[in-house]
Amino acid sequence: MNRISNVITALSVTLFIAVMLVLTLISAVTGDKHGDTGKVSKLSRIISLIDGSMGEKLTKGFADSFSGRIDWVAIDAKTESALCESIVNGVYIGDSRLIAADNTGSTVSEECAHSILSYAHGYDGAVCLVAVPGSAGVYSELLPEYMDSHTQKQLIDRFYELLDTGVRRIDAYNRLKMLSDNYVYYRSDNKWTSYGAYCVYRTVIQKLGFQPLSYDKYSIEHASDSYCGDLYSRTQYMRCSPDLLDIYTYDGDTEVTGCTLHENDGTVTECPLYNREALRSDNLYALYPGVGHPMINIRTSNANGRKLLVIGDDFAASFVPFLLQHYSEVTVIYPEHTTGPLSSYINNGEYERTLFLFGIDSLCGGNILEGLLDEYTKGD
Amino acid sequence: MIYSSLIFIYAFLPLSLLVHKLAPAKNKDLVLLILSLIFLSFSGLAVLVFAVAYTALNYSGGLVIQRARDAKGLPALPLAAFLSADIGIMVLLRSQLLRGLSGIIGLHTILCPLGLGLVTLSAAGYLMDIFSGRQRAEKDIVRFGLFILMFPRLIMGPVLTYSRFTRIMDKRSQSADAFGAGLTLFVKGLAKKVLAADNLYMLYCAVSGVKTRDLSALTAWTGAAAYVLCLYFTLSGLADMGTGIGRCFGYTFPDSFRYPLFSSRLGYFAVKWHIQPVRWFVRYVERPLQKQTTHKWLQALISISVCGIIGFWYRFNTNGLLCGLIFGLLLLIERHLSGFKIMKTTGVIYTSVILLLLGAVFSGNTVSASMRFIGAMTGSSRELADSLSVYLLRSYSVLLLVSMYASSDLFRTMILRAGSVRLRSVLTGARPVTVLLMLIACTALMSYSGTSEMILLRL
Numbered sequence: 015m016n017r018i019s020n021v022i023t024a025l026s027v028t029l030f031i032a033v034m035l036v037l038t039l040i041s042a043v044t045g046d047k048h049g050d051t052g053k054v055s056k057l058s059r060i061i062s063l064i065d066g067s068m069g070e071k072l073t074k075g076f077a078d079s080f081s082g083r084i085d086w087v088a089i090d091a092k093t094e095s096a097l098c099e100s101i102v103n104g105v106y107i108g109d110s111r112l113i114a115a116d117n118t119g120s121t122v123s124e125e126c127a128h129s130i131l132s133y134a135h136g137y138d139g140a141v142c143l144v145a146v147p148g149s150a151g152v153y154s155e156l157l158p159e160y161m162d163s164h165t166q167k168q169l170i171d172r173f174y175e176l177l178d179t180g181v182r183r184i185d186a187y188n189r190l191k192m193l194s195d196n197y198v199y200y201r202s203d204n205k206w207t208s209y210g211a212y213c214v215y216r217t218v219i220q221k222l223g224f225q226p227l228s229y230d231k232y233s234i235e236h237a238s239d240s241y242c243g244d245l246y247s248r249t250q251y252m253r254c255s256p257d258l259l260d261i262y263t264y265d266g267d268t269e270v271t272g273c274t275l276h277e278n279d280g281t282v283t284e285c286p287l288y289n290r291e292a293l294r295s296d297n298l299y300a301l302y303p304g305v306g307h308p309m310i311n312i313r314t315s316n317a318n319g320r321k322l323l324v325i326g327d328d329f330a331a332s333f334v335p336f337l338l339q340h341y342s343e344v345t346v347i348y349p350e351h352t353t354g355p356l357s358s359y360i361n362n363g364e365y366e367r368t369l370f371l372f373g374i375d376s377l378c379g380g381n382i383l384e385g386l387l388d389e390y391t392k393g394d
Numbered sequence: 395m396i397y398s399s400l401i402f403i404y405a406f407l408p409l410s411l412l413v414h415k416l417a418p419a420k421n422k423d424l425v426l427l428i429l430s431l432i433f434l435s436f437s438g439l440a441v442l443v444f445a446v447a448y449t450a451l452n453y454s455g456g457l458v459i460q461r462a463r464d465a466k467g468l469p470a471l472p473l474a475a476f477l478s479a480d481i482g483i484m485v486l487l488r489s490q491l492l493r494g495l496s497g498i499i500g501l502h503t504i505l506c507p508l509g510l511g512l513v514t515l516s517a518a519g520y521l522m523d524i525f526s527g528r529q530r531a532e533k534d535i536v537r538f539g540l541f542i543l544m545f546p547r548l549i550m551g552p553v554l555t556y557s558r559f560t561r562i563m564d565k566r567s568q569s570a571d572a573f574g575a576g577l578t579l580f581v582k583g584l585a586k587k588v589l590a591a592d593n594l595y596m597l598y599c600a601v602s603g604v605k606t607r608d609l610s611a612l613t614a615w616t617g618a619a620a621y622v623l624c625l626y627f628t629l630s631g632l633a634d635m636g637t638g639i640g641r642c643f644g645y646t647f648p649d650s651f652r653y654p655l656f657s658s659r660l661g662y663f664a665v666k667w668h669i670q671p672v673r674w675f676v677r678y679v680e681r682p683l684q685k686q687t688t689h690k691w692l693q694a695l696i697s698i699s700v701c702g703i704i705g706f707w708y709r710f711n712t713n714g715l716l717c718g719l720i721f722g723l724l725l726l727i728e729r730h731l732s733g734f735k736i737m738k739t740t741g742v743i744y745t746s747v748i749l750l751l752l753g754a755v756f757s758g759n760t761v762s763a764s765m766r767f768i769g770a771m772t773g774s775s776r777e778l779a780d781s782l783s784v785y786l787l788r789s790y791s792v793l794l795l796v797s798m799y800a801s802s803d804l805f806r807t808m809i810l811r812a813g814s815v816r817l818r819s820v821l822t823g824a825r826p827v828t829v830l831l832m833l834i835a836c837t838a839l840m841s842y843s844g845t846s847e848m849i850l851l852r853l
């Protein structure tokens with residue numbers, strides 16, 4: 015009996031592994047290539063071979079191509095929830111929302127603060143910075159009590175301390191915390207909603223010298239009611255409903271007259287302000303201006319001739335539409351997707367102000383502005 | 395690459411088994427060595443170069459000692475030199491003191507697949523056996539390379555004498571039955587690591603992240619239990635995976651753990667816990683030293699000291715040393731108390747309490763931190779239970795109960811003692827389904843990152 019059982023085990027496990035291997039190979043060959051498309055120097059390739067990071071990439075790549083991965087992750091979430099705490103792949107599965115529970119960027123990037131400072135010192139206009147907490151910072155009280163609930167606030171304060179008076183620092187944390195009972199953050203993502211962005215816009219626009227526009231004057235369109243954000247993709251499991259992606263349109267005189275997307279190879283293409291094509295893709299958030307591209311330039315019918323440069327991450331994408339009523343031109347640069355220095359994209363002398371707008375996670379760990387602002391830090 | 399990763403289970407292992415199966419019998423050793431080098435190269439060329447150089451060092455060490463012995467020279471001199479080199483390398487790469495230096499080449503972080511502590515014991519044992527005449531130096535570099543680098547043994551041993559290793563290698567036998575038994579053992583080890591140890595590690599981290607002065611007694615005991623269980627499941631899980639892989643290739647390595655937790659005596663625990671390394675220290679350190687004296691008290695002191703060395707070997711800090719010394723002392727006391735009747739009824743409870751307290755000492759990074767943690771276990775820091783302890787117990791009760799059951803030998807005993815042939819048949823017949831379900835669950839838990847790398851202790 016024991017022998018038969020062992021033979022059946024051998025056959026069934028071998029068959030299962032073989033099927034998964036074949037399916038994974040097929041998925042790797044036929045699937046989309048999401049691998050490293052950036053420039054990798056020969057030296058860094060050699061280093062990755064020596065220090066083992068190439069092996070890590072292979073391990074991660076294999077997992078990414080693993081057959082039926084989304085279903086596997088869903089099983090993972092249900093198994094973990096049944097077995098122990100509702101923390102799956104660093105995400106806390108609460109009854110009302112998903113919250114990032116991994117302490118990824120435990121320290122702020124001093125190099126990033128230095129880059130912003132150097133930029134401010136070499137720039138004629140005013141520089142403002144908004145460090146935005148993620149949903150984990152605003153809804154920290156929903157996390158188990160042993161998790162440090164004040165980390166994000168401390169990180170934002172610490173980052174602001176690294177800057178001097180040359181950079182105007184704008185508080186978003188307290189505003190969002192105060193309004194946390196409202197729909198200011200997605201339930202399935204770490205990012206703010208358009209409403210959250212509007213709440214902070216009211217503070218930011220005053221610091222930029224304008225009066226904020228009234229909420230009543232906006233018409234709101236629910237572009238999608240099935241948005242499942244980054245936190246959902248890490249768990250494939252949620253006890254609450256998917257999120258809404260909203261488009262806020264101001265009923266005023268100023269209209270968007272043109273939008274252009276700028277790629278790293280110099281290609282410029284006309285585009286609509288909101289990319290509605292994205293609603294039919296996997297990345298619904300690409301609906302917002304410029305998401306997934308290095309730069310977007312937006313021109314309006316406002317004749318005041320004022321130009322604003324925004325350097326930011328995905329938080330900036332849903333924030334920018336609120337600025338358009340006040341400026342004749344707004345350019346947004348996403349350092350995550352740029353490969354060259356700032357001067358290869360724009361002449362910053364044409365902009366009277368620069369607004370840095372990042373989620374605090376982007377300002378932790380490595381320097382997200384490395385490469386883009388190197389020309390300002392070199393002289394230091 | 396480690397065993398508990400998708401790329402290993404679904405790509406490297408099946409392809410390796412296939413290549414090894416297709417290789418001619420006379421070249422199987424060479425093929426296995428090449429596969430082991432490929433396994434190592436996933437951790438970087440630096441690790442590969444280090445491992446090859448380390449093997450060459452000990453291979454030449456064996457030959458030099460053998461030559462000195464055959465020539466009636468002074469084999470003690472080369473033995474001392476090569477042992478110093480082996481131990482020096484281990485200290486350099488595992489010690490916190492020299493972390494900065496080893497960090498220059500990055501080896502301290504990427505030596506994960508190489509159980510350096512275990513490899514050092516194997517190599518040092520080999521050199522000492524040649525010195526004492528129990529073993530002749532190996533001239534076959536391929537066979538010796540496998541002794542050091544064979545990938546099923548690479549992470550968690552088992553530590554074997556060279557003669558036993560060669561006996562196992564020569565007795566290679568492949569059959570569907572052995573292959574199934576190997577896969578069963580591998581999946582069992584994988585489940586120990588991925589399902590139990592990783593989640594227990596999260597529980598331990600939840601407790602250890604709280605300041606000691608804020609810990610209630612119940613939370614502290616829960617944390618200590620999580621640590622001890624996690625340590626057991628990590629070490630035994632990796633060992634089972636290695637032994638299972640070995641069996642799939644046709645090599646039967648001995649088990650490393652025999653359900654040590656919930657033993658009714660510390661002495662029983664000692665003989666069931668990480669059997670081969672503990673035996674190594676007894677064989678190569680304790681016995682030779684004890685032979686030098688006839689004084690009972692001195693022999694007892696040596697036994698306690700060896701326990702201290704074992705503790706230090708695990709953790710490479712004063713906490714490990716202290717934990718080992720205390721364990722050795724308690725072992726000695728227990729031998730004198732084992733005749734008492736009360737020990738028969740309270741044995742499991744007494745052993746468990748001692749192990750949890752020792753776990754608190756062992757887990758700390760400093761002695762004072764461990765003492766504060768033990769203080770919290772006694773309730774001196776705060777109240778006996780608080781909302782955190784209730785939350786953790788509510789969240790992790792299923793895991794803790796299943797882990798405690800799985801770490802005991804209750805299931806095994808149930809099968810062995812099952813009088814009914816039908817019951818035994820049902821339990822045995824359900825094994826393939828159980829193994830497949832465990833593999834599916836482990837695959838799901840690794841599906842996001844592709845690996846399970848939470849390692850409580852790097853040997």
